Amino acid sequence: MTHKITLLDRVQLTHDTHHYVFTKPDGYAFKPGQATDLAIDRDGWRDEQRPFTFTSAPEAAALSFVIKSYSDHDGVTKALSDLAPGQTVLIGDAWGAIDDKGPGVFIAGGAGITPFLGILKDRAREAKLDGSHLIFANEAPEDIILQPFWEGRPDLKTTFVVGKNAGPAHREGQIDAALLDDVVDDWEGRFYLCGPPKMEESVAELLAARGVSGGRLIREE
Numbered sequence: 221m222t223h224k225i226t227l228l229d230r231v232q233l234t235h236d237t238h239h240y241v242f243t244k245p246d247g248y249a250f251k252p253g254q255a256t257d258l259a260i261d262r263d264g265w266r267d268e269q270r271p272f273t274f275t276s277a278p279e280a281a282a283l284s285f286v287i288k289s290y291s292d293h294d295g296v297t298k299a300l301s302d303l304a305p306g307q308t309v310l311i312g313d314a315w316g317a318i319d320d321k322g323p324g325v326f327i328a329g330g331a332g333i334t335p336f337l338g339i340l341k342d343r344a345r346e347a348k349l350d351g352s353h354l355i356f357a358n359e360a361p362e363d364i365i366l367q368p369f370w371e372g373r374p375d376l377k378t379t380f381v382v383g384k385n386a387g388p389a390h391r392e393g394q395i396d397a398a399l400l401d402d403v404v405d406d407w408e409g410r411f412y413l414c415g416p417p418k419m420e421e422s423v424a425e426l427l428a429a430r431g432v433s434g435g436r437l438i439r440e441e
């Protein structure tokens with residue numbers, strides 16, 4: 221089913237990422253971590269659907285998304301960054317395999333943080349962050365989405381990994397075997413994984429080598 225929703229507000233989070241707030245259709249339902257297919261409601265764009273993840277609470281009065289724009293070509297995310305409040309987009313129903321299966325190690329790359337934003341914000345509201353660990357990889361410190369938000373959650377262990385320009389709060393490099401062996405406290409627990417396809421594949425292999433697979437690995441297949 222297609223729903224038309226209206227942009228209410230957009231706030232810049234990083235140099236290429238914005239927080240978007242839209243109206244919510246009556247009765248629209250989703251679980252934290254789920255996504256929907258979204259298209260710009262304009263001639264020539266309505267068939268260009270792209271998946272984006274809800275970052276608002278399911279019970280909130282509005283729908284929000286955190287979206288990284290690729291300004292190097294005329295895709296949907298660039299067009300979204302030019303959308304003005306009052307303009308509309310089209311969304312389908314909610315879908316997705318990533319939802320809250322309990323505390324665990326959440327491994328994200330770039331905009332792959334968005335399902336965990338939904339899940340961990342929900343856990344923060346219910347004071348249930350204890351036992352969870354966010355490992356968040358980005359190219360550089362300025363790409364980290366909502367770093368102060370993550371650091372402000374005392375019950376959440378955080379590891380920020382950046383490819384370059386690491387400061388005192390970061391580890392420089394990639395998510396590799398050495399890094400995981402250093403920061404993961406419990407290999408018997410649950411792992412969540414979301415990021416660019418290449419990163420997901422390499423991290424999933426590292427996890428499998430440590431016995432993490434099947435129901436203990438939650439990702440969008």
Ligand SMILES: Cc1cc2nc3c(=O)[nH]c(=O)nc-3n(C[C@H](O)[C@H](O)[C@H](O)COP(=O)(O)OP(=O)(O)OC[C@H]3O[C@@H](n4cnc5c(N)ncnc54)[C@H](O)[C@@H]3O)c2cc1C
Pocket residue numbers: 255270271272273274285286287288289290292293294295296297298316331334335440
């Ligand atoms: C389940 C799911 C949930 C997601 N949730 C989110 C979310 O909440 N937030 C978010 O930011 N992203 C999310 N994504 C990723 C998001 O869907 C993509 O970033 C989006 O589809 C890109 O759309 P686009 O039209 O701008 O780019 P596309 O045209 O689809 O291109 C995608 C990629 O190809 C490159 N590319 C393609 N064509 C060119 C070209 N001509 N020149 C240069 N580069 C090119 C782009 O740089 C980009 O890396 C999610 C993905 C999935 C699968």
